[in-house]
Amino acid sequence: MSISTSVLRVGSRTIRFGPPMVMGVVNATTDSFSGDGLGEDMRRAVKTGLDMFAAGAGFVDVGGESTRPGANTVPTDEEIRRTTEIVRKLAGRHPGRVSIDTMKAEVAREALKAGASVVNDVNGLRGEGMAEVIAEHDASVIIMHMQGTPRTMQKSPKYGDVVADISTFLEDRIAVAEKAGISADKIMIDPGIGFGKNLDHNIEILTRLRELRSLGKAIAIGVSRKSFIGKITGSPIDGRLGGSLAAAVLAVANGANVIRAHDVPETAQALQVAWPIIQNG
Numbered sequence: 001m002s003i004s005t006s007v008l009r010v011g012s013r014t015i016r017f018g019p020p021m022v023m024g025v026v027n028a029t030t031d032s033f034s035g036d037g038l039g040e041d042m043r044r045a046v047k048t049g050l051d052m053f054a055a056g057a058g059f060v061d062v063g064g065e066s067t068r069p070g071a072n073t074v075p076t077d078e079e080i081r082r083t084t085e086i087v088r089k090l091a092g093r094h095p096g097r098v099s100i101d102t103m104k105a106e107v108a109r110e111a112l113k114a115g116a117s118v119v120n121d122v123n124g125l126r127g128e129g130m131a132e133v134i135a136e137h138d139a140s141v142i143i144m145h146m147q148g149t150p151r152t153m154q155k156s157p158k159y160g161d162v163v164a165d166i167s168t169f170l171e172d173r174i175a176v177a178e179k180a181g182i183s184a185d186k187i188m189i190d191p192g193i194g195f196g197k198n199l200d201h202n203i204e205i206l207t208r209l210r211e212l213r214s215l216g217k218a219i220a221i222g223v224s225r226k227s228f229i230g231k232i233t234g235s236p237i238d239g240r241l242g243g244s245l246a247a248a249v250l251a252v253a254n255g256a257n258v259i260r261a262h263d264v265p266e267t268a269q270a271l272q273v274a275w276p277i278i279q280n281g
Contacts, residue, residue, distance in 0.1 A: 006257055006278045010140045011117045015058075015089035015219055017257040023059040024052030024264045025098065025224070026090075028082040029066045030076075031072075036059035049090045053097070060094070061120050061260060062086050062111070063101030067150045067195070079107045079140035084114045085114045086184035091115025099142070104128035112137040120220075122146050122195060124173045135181035142172045142188045142220050147196025157196045163208045166191050169214055188218045188258065194226045202228040205242055206247065209254040222260035224267070241266060251276040253281070 008015045015021070028042070049060040064082030074082075081101060089100040092115065099118035100111035105127055108119045111230040112133070125131045134141050145166045159165045170189045177187055191205050191212060195199045195223040212219055224252050229235065229243035241263055248259045248267055254272060261267040 005038045008140065008188060008218045008257075009183065013096050015218075018270050020252045020256060021058035021258045022056060022264055022268050022271065023061050023220065023260045024049065024055075024057035025101075025222075025256050025260060025262050026052070026060055026086065027060045027066070028086055029260075030060060045086045046089045048208060049086065049094060049098075052264040053090075053094050055265040056272075057097075057264045059091055059097050059099050059118065059258070061099040061101050061118075062090070063120075064107070065102065066160045067101075067122050073189075076104050076106050079104060080110045083107065084110045085251045087111045088114040091117075094170055100153055103127050103130075108139075109133045109137070112139050118142065120144070120190075122150075122192065124169065125176055126173075131177055131180035131182060134177075138183075138186075140186040140188070140210070141177060142190050143170060143177060144190035145169050145192040145196065147192075150195075153197065154198075155200055159201065159202060161198065162204050163211050166205070167212055167215065170212070170217075173217065174217065188220045189215060190220045190222070193221060194228060195225055197228075199228050199231045206254065209251060209256060213255050218257040219255055220227045220258035220260060221249060221251050221256045224259075224261040224263065245270045249278075253278045 006017045026045050030047050038249055048108045052060050064079040087098055097118045099120045101120040102108050103123040118140045119134050121130060122144045124143050124145060133231040169221055174187055178184055193202050221242050224244045225237050225240045229240045233243050252271060
């Protein structure tokens with residue numbers, strides 16, 4: 001089973017996806033769902049990001065606001081304070097490989113000025129001015145699907161056909177991005193596992209992920225430590241590594257290009273072994 005190649009431009013780099021890429025997660029928060037929030041410890045956050053690069057991460061994604069179910073909004077100035085200097089230090093060592101995870105245009109603007117090259121927007125470019133800021137800085141973007149908001153998304157998610165509904169949403173947001181001036185080859189998509197989806201929805205998305213290839217964009221996906229793994233296995237957050245690796249490998253087998261992960265060394269090794277088998281399958 002040969003996986004088709006997607007092309008992505010990030011800064012001055014052109015990435016022709018063959019083997020999947022790992023995006024490490026640095027949470028500069030106190031309330032991350034995954035239990036890895038680094039709070040105010042900027043030095044530790046920078047070291048974590050650098051260690052992820054050393055372990056094989058192609059990108060590192062820095063976030064200053066939790067998007068766990070029920071999470072409260074962080075004020076813009078606080079989110080900027082939490083993330084900008086971390087982005088600056090990581091991008092100084094690894095230019096073109098740092099992403100900012102935010103729903104706010106002003107946070108994105110400051111991170112892009114500090115050296116970020118990608119905006120990971122879980123709100124799918126629905127925030128005022130976000131698409132324009134990304135276009136202004138000639139940055140790349142991950143457009144994610146989320147039903148509702150972090151505070152409400154898991155209360156009672158409903159779909160007609162979950163994959164078709166996500167595809168329609170992403171197609172619309174891609175058009176918004178391109179109309180705002182974001183280059184077509186600087187757009188990735190993410191179906192948003194766990195963001196307004198129940199267990200059945202998440203399983204169906206992973207099973208039918210290849211259908212999103214019709215949108216013509218590289219696919220990023222985050223399965224690491226997600227609650228659906230706990231619902232299947234009964235494992236607590238700190239016991240979901242095996243499930244996270246299984247979901248990551250299956251996501252790549254079904255068409256994902258970028259895997260967002262907390263456990264970078266293990267994820268990178270799992271995908272390194274899985275990739276030649278997937279290609280030969």
